[in-house]
Amino acid sequence: MSDKPGAPVRPDLQADCGSCFALCCVALPFAASADFAIGKRAGDPCPNLKADFRCGVHSELRQRGFSGCTVFDCFGAGQKVSQITFEGRDWRGAPGTARRMFAVFPVMRQLHELLWYLAEALTLPPARPVRDDLRKAFEETERLTLGPPEELTELDVAAHRDGVNALLLRTSELVRAGVPGRKKNRRGADLIGANLAGADLRGANLRGAYLIAADLTNADLRAADLIGADFRDADLGGADLTGSIFLTQSQLNAARGDAATKLPQTLARPAHW
Known part of the structure; x- marks a missing residue:
């Protein structure tokens, strides 16, 4: 957490x-x-x-x-x-x-x-x-x-x-804007099945992105905007979601993760992880 x-x-x-x-x-x-x-x-x-x-x-x-x-x-x-x-x-x-x-x-x-x-x-x-x-x-x-x-x-x-x-x-x-460096804008992007393992997505705009079955293991999603992102069957094992914004419990429930996945303290680790 x-x-x-x-x-x-x-x-x-x-x-x-x-x-x-x-x-x-x-x-x-x-x-x-x-x-x-x-x-x-x-x-x-x-x-x-x-x-x-x-x-x-x-x-x-x-x-x-x-x-x-x-x-x-x-x-x-x-x-x-x-x-x-x-x-x-x-x-x-x-x-x-x-x-x-x-x-x-x-x-x-x-x-x-x-x-x-x-x-x-x-x-x-x-x-x-x-x-x-x-x-x-x-x-x-x-x-x-x-x-x-x-x-x-x-x-x-x-x-x-x-x-x-x-x-x-x-x-x-x-x-x-508080995240240093250039931020990725993948708003609404088709990232179905994408290999994003270990990706630096700090401060990224992922609003409405299709991340179905994407590999996000060990990805850094701190301060990323995740409103409406589709995480169905996405692998969040070891990913860092602390400080991400507009992430909901239903998005986590649709994804896969593990004990190493770091979550915002307001959300719970899904039972099926």
């Missing part, structure tokens, strides 16, 4: 499945693939979902072909929709709420993801020049999450995300 002064652990921005009505198992669609053993439509409960809203194969998801479930993160949106937006009424006990609840959940999930990134940005010392704007964006995003279902389903999330993303990008530039 690291001594990175990253985003504080906020329970409201972390999934609490026990306080959620299994919205990710019902509201969202998934297709039969390497990530999901079966496919289902949005609004249809997963056949593995039990009556008490628990997963019947939770302890064997990877073995049964549901690795996609193990990397999904709602950033706390599930309990917000279940307990606050719909005041504890579940879609089984109050079936009249189901369609609205399932429509609200993806919107809330996007808003909570933005809150996660903004919360981290607010802790980063180099972001001081934009801290007031970050704080305002956080407060406005949080206000939106507290709206009624009708407002949430009509919200132009893409427009709001664009405004927040501009601030996050400026934050990234301020943080990475």
Whole structure:
């Protein structure tokens, strides 16, 4: 683990499945693939979902072909929709709420993801020049999450995300400017299967990069911007991710690593590593 002064652990921005009505198992669609053993439509409960809203194969998801479930993160949106937006009424006990609840959940999930990134940005010392704007964006995003279902389903999330993303990008530039030397810009790059073992990626811009199955063993990713980077099956063995920015637990869960991988202190070492 690291001594990175990253985003504080906020329970409201972390999934609490026990306080959620299994919205990710019902509201969202998934297709039969390497990530999901079966496919289902949005609004249809997963056949593995039990009556008490628990997963019947939770302890064997990877073995049964549901690795996609193990990397999904709602950033706390599930309990917000279940307990606050719909005041504890579940879609089984109050079936009249189901369609609205399932429509609200993806919107809330996007808003909570933005809150996660903004919360981290607010802790980063180099972001001081934009801290007031970050704080305002956080407060406005949080206000939106507290709206009624009708407002949430009509919200132009893409427009709001664009405004927040501009601030996050400026934050990234301020943080990475403190890294000496020339920084690599691989934003959105196709690095699928790339050999990046031992690469010096300090302060790199890897926003949205495709790093699927890439070899990042012993790579130095300190202060790298990793927002939206696809780490599915990437090998992070021995890599140094301390001080990286906008890295999420779901990205780590999708990757491979080992005991030598150095992580931000706000994130946990996945159990399957």
